[in-house]
Amino acid sequence: MKTRIIHTKFWKDTWVSSLSPQSKLLFLYCISNERLGLTGVFEIPLSHIVIETGLTKKEVQEALKEISTKVGYIEGHIVLLNHDKYQNYKTGSDRQKKAYRKEYDFLPDPCKSALENKKLTSWQLVGNWLATSQNTEIRKQNTKYRGEHLKISEYLFSLIHENNEYVKRPNLELWAEEIEKMERIDKIPLERIEKMCAWCQQDSFWQKNVQSASALRKHFAKMYASAKTQYLQEKANPPPRIYRTDRRKNLPS
Numbered sequence: 001m002k003t004r005i006i007h008t009k010f011w012k013d014t015w016v017s018s019l020s021p022q023s024k025l026l027f028l029y030c031i032s033n034e035r036l037g038l039t040g041v042f043e044i045p046l047s048h049i050v051i052e053t054g055l056t057k058k059e060v061q062e063a064l065k066e067i068s069t070k071v072g073y074i075e076g077h078i079v080l081l082n083h084d085k086y087q088n089y090k091t092g093s094d095r096q097k098k099a100y101r102k103e104y105d106f107l108p109d110p111c112k113s114a115l116e117n118k119k120l121t122s123w124q125l126v127g128n129w130l131a132t133s134q135n136t137e138i139r140k141q142n143t144k145y146r147g148e149h150l151k152i153s154e155y156l157f158s159l160i161h162e163n164n165e166y167v168k169r170p171n172l173e174l175w176a177e178e179i180e181k182m183e184r185i186d187k188i189p190l191e192r193i194e195k196m197c198a199w200c201q202q203d204s205f206w207q208k209n210v211q212s213a214s215a216l217r218k219h220f221a222k223m224y225a226s227a228k229t230q231y232l233q234e235k236a237n238p239p240p241r242i243y244r245t246d247r248r249k250n251l252p253s
């Protein structure tokens with residue numbers, strides 16, 4: 001279980017004192033959230049904030065607007081703009097620097113920009129957090145993917161990341177939607193999709209051409225044919241069996 005330290009002078013801070021009760025709650029929720037890592041950025045849907053804080057969606061949106069000088073909501077991510085002022089892992093030990101860099105590299109570019117500039121752009125201030133949250137909620141209402149589709153998406157990304165550690169973390173919810181379409185529309189069993197994820201990332205040609213779930217769906221038929229051909233060839237020409245020599249026969253009498 002993570003521990004967060006909140007200074008007792010928090011409630012006497014001039015900026016905090018000027019906030020509405022809803023904004024105070026949301027700000028405290030953001031800086032003490034269990035999802036918060038080394039960079040000060042964490043991904044969370046607006047609907048989760050609503051459930052966990054007890055605020056309405058409108059209250060969350062209004063609070064985000066009020067605390068936008070300290071906290072941003074960019075592409076579904078909470079961004080604490082002054083996080084490194086209190087938790088500066090960039091200048092810590094080599095282990096901390098490495099862990100920070102690894103987490104930082106997976107962040108969306110707009111989040112990185114906000115961290116570096118320590119402020120939101122005018123476009124983000126006016127409408128990005130609202131547009132992002134609305135689009136996220138609309139997509140969640142219309143989506144048909146299930147937990148197993150998201151699990152396969154995470155599995156595919158983990159394999160891609162093993163081959164290229166510099167690849168950026170994508171929106172896995174969009175990947176899950178592609179996996180769901182493969183099962184529902186293309187009639188491909190989930191077990192076969194999962195096996196193809198492993199096969200394509202072991203193949204020197206296909207691992208370069210399949211860097212997303214949409215590419216997996218696009219090339220699935222060709223890859224399945226190649227995998228089947230490879231299987232039949234290996235079955236027809238199995239590698240020679242290696243028999244162990246009975247060392248007892250070579251022992252001196």
